[in-house]
Amino acid sequence: MRDLTYREAVREALGEELRRDKSVFLLGEDIAEYSGAYKVTQGLLEEFGRERIRNTNLAESAIAGAALGAALVGTRPVAEIMYIDFSLLALDQIFNQIAKFRYMTGGMVKVPLVIRTQGGGGKAAGLHHSQSLEALYTHIPGLIVVMPSTPYDAKGLLKSSIRDDNPVIFIEHKGLYNESGPVPEEEYMIPLGKAEVKRQGKDITAVAYSKSLLLTLKAAETLEKYGISLEVIDPRTLKPLDQDTILNSVEKTSRLMIVHEACKTGGFGAEIAAIVAEKGIDYLDAPIKRVAALDSPIPFNPRLEDYVLPNENDIIKGAFELTGKEIPAELKLG
């Protein structure tokens, strides 16, 4: 199987769906010749033309609202919001209009649209270009929220998102675009709402998504050497959440850790923890552990940013704490 970057995988999904279904089109800021801030849409203008690769004006609320309007009358818009930080300017359209339209009409209409955006830190991009805001979206009934971690998942989930008749918030991570991984040449889809066990293990269930999944897998390798076995689960879709896969794993491991880049208070980890507390408290042999960013805006200074964001060592430390084992000095976790 060939390898693709995450960026290429997203691009390929867009290209395939644009080719397959004439009603699919893209709209967003600087997505045509500029190809978006992270060059995801490169080459699509050449193949599909300006009617279907539409540069908008600088107006996030118009992007989201127009996507809704167009979706109501039979097209399937894929909107791009350059940074999830800017999606805050479109929240009336997304929360009040898009999320509620079908319900409000008693199911008379469908809202088949995708809003692609990207978040996350690690690039010294500063306070307005680095946030992880997925929990805002998972709070709103009517939205599907997808956060892929690998090129394979990004492609398969984006194709499903475009074909789904519900509004999907598809959140990429700027720190993943250059990551490569195997992606088959033949067409495939990944169903929304299905988690995947990314690594089998027996001691701790670690739920992680987006870039945090990669950190967790790396930490799991280190932990394995010290006799702690992580079962790493990527929910991939945060809403609807595949609760069974998580609960089954916790039943097996008796311990739960959740890792995400968003700050801890009110983060999606709280939701996962609450679900396990509600439905699987008897499985647990240890308190639930959340590894998340500190409750801080994202500082520009790279050292401070590193400090605020969760890293591999935080996961390793968390795992030792959960198992009650002594952290070996040679690990130098500080």
Next chain:
Amino acid sequence: MQKIGSEKLKEIFIKMLRIRAFEERAIAEYRKGILPGFIHSSIGQEAIPSSVCAFLRDDDYILTTHRGHGDIIAKGAKFDKMMAELYAKETGYNKGRGGSMHIVAADLNMLGATAIVGAGVPIASGVALGCKMQNLDRVTVCFTGDAATCTGAFHEGVGLAAIWNLPVIFVVENNQYGMSTPVKYYCKLEQLSDRAKAYGIPGVTVDGNDAEAIANVASEAIDRARKDGGPTLIDAITYRYYGHHMGDPGTSYRTKEEIEEWKRHDPIERFQGRLLKAKVITKSEIQEIQASINRELDEAVKFAMESPEPRIEDALNNIYCPSA
């Protein structure tokens, strides 16, 4: 049109030289790979903030954008604290927490750059409101990009300033592109100043590479605002020489010819020619000024490099102020 005295003209020119030199140094530092984050260069646009800020008092306010170095320097910001901020150091204007797109110099009544396009506009209206309510005869200038005039925040913010007759001037630094999107594509109006009609306030388009022309327009708008005559929208047409930020070559959506053509209308060269001809300044004076700016920049870079990083222990400071 009022006549602008030669001292004022010189002041404007020096501001322009300072901005150009700082931006060039910032780019040079960035290219060494030592500056984190993004840099949005304002080279080519220096005449606008220089001419506008020359008519502001120290206690007047400005707000700016992600491309704000020039505006901030024109308001009097110090090179060392700016450079230290680009270096993400504790001695920077924002103690390294903000970076190029977020510089705030509260001591200069420079209330900040924002990286959210358009966000500064309603804030500027609020600053003007606060001044008016406290009977301070201060004026607020809100610098914004051209594409920012598409945002809801712009329309809402200017609209509010209009109905409350607030002492604020909206200065559009119209470099004719929002990232890759040309103004002709995103706006159907002849000129962006026509947007002012929608709010019933004066709007004027001016050659943003002509320092004197801007000075005339700006001084009139500032006077009017100070005398409770309400807001003005100034659309100053200019051009950025570099890409959107240093990672963008800026050539996938603009031709080399277009860029070269605009460089022939360089605001500094034009103004310098005029000032030399009018004997407002001499060649050797200019050389001295430039040498002194360069020394100041050398020191600023040294200061930035030698300054300490923020301490990890302080990472969570200032998210809240202490409760009463």
